[in-house]
Amino acid sequence: MKRIYFALIAAIFALTSCEEWDQVFTTDYGRADVYEPVTMTPNTTIAQLKALYKKVPVKIEKDILICGQVVSEDKSGNIYKSLYIQDATGGIEVKIGKNALYNDYKLGQWVYVKCSGLTLGAYNGMIQLGFEDRTGEYETSYIEVQYLIDTHIFRGKIDTPLQPKKVAAADLQKEENLGCYVELDGLTYGNEIFCLVYVDQYKNKKDNDNRIFFSDKSWGVTTWAMSKEGFKNYLNSGVFDSGATNTGRKVPDLKQTLLNNATAYSVSQYFKMDGKDVQIRTSGYSRFADTQIDPAILAGTPINVKGILTIYNGAAQFTLIDLDGVEKVQ
Secondary structure, three states: OHHHHHHHHHHHHHHHHHHHHHHHHHOOOHHHHOOOOOOOOOOOOHHHHHOOOOOOOEEOOOOOEEEEEEOOOOOOOOOOOOEEEEEOOEEEEEOEOOOOHHHOOOOOEEEEEEOOOOEEEEEOOEEEEEEOOOOOOOOOEOEOOHHHHHHHEEEEEEOOOOOOEEOOHHHOOOHHHOOOEEEEEEEEEEEEEEEEEEOHHHOOOOOOOOEEEEOOOOOOOOEOOEOHHHHHHHHOOOOOOOOEOOOOOEOOOHHHHHHHOOOOEOEEEEEEEOOEEEEEEEOOOOOOOOOEOOHHHHOOOOEEEEEEEEEEOOEEEEEEOOHHHEEEOO
């Protein structure tokens, strides 16, 4: 009899618990993804904000509010801890120090940024909005503290995603196009890459004698980038069996040294656009890093690409959001 009694009590408790948990999940937990879209009135365009940068970092003291639509997504892993927003005057990278930003900031969503207290700087010519880098190594750092994110970056309504701006070769380095979602048409493979590989055993050298540059030709790299395993496969392919560091130092048993310390490597695959170089740079940590480039593309079939246009040391650099941004021209 006691067993029946306890069984009934347990059943009642289980039913009650399920109802309570169901209520919790449909209310409190369900609210985790719900936000109240804000509407603010910007007093500064993105172009006006970027114009404040004069080759040195600028800590913003004025009450500046910008607004733009999200044009980047980090779902594929090819954009790291950053958000690109764009208005009618241009685009800018906002350095939010979090991964999986696509969960909170959707393509086409309006985002408002209160810039007071943030720092405007650049990385190799590309203007960015972030936080002060107190180490002095970079002009900006990531906005990592959640309180700072919550008090500076505000989500508005989700709108129709922007269509890419069509940019001609002559306009690749115009500030109004940098940081924007663009389309570049008629690119052909340049049979050249740029990849910087570090030799671990020389990592403490102060003369940069721990670096190997893969450049000026393709070096047999036919993927968009190289993950750790992809890099190992590349080294074992027999294409690259020797090399020297930046200053010409020959590394004994270089291949085995690199295999023992393999990591993922970003690769810039060069393409030509009306005679101008465009580096399509892909992270070694992206989901499509080891994807082979279509042999037809390598053979010269033109492509149109959609993604984020940036600049690096005076050269046009392009970031794919995902491989849907690559279209062969028939």
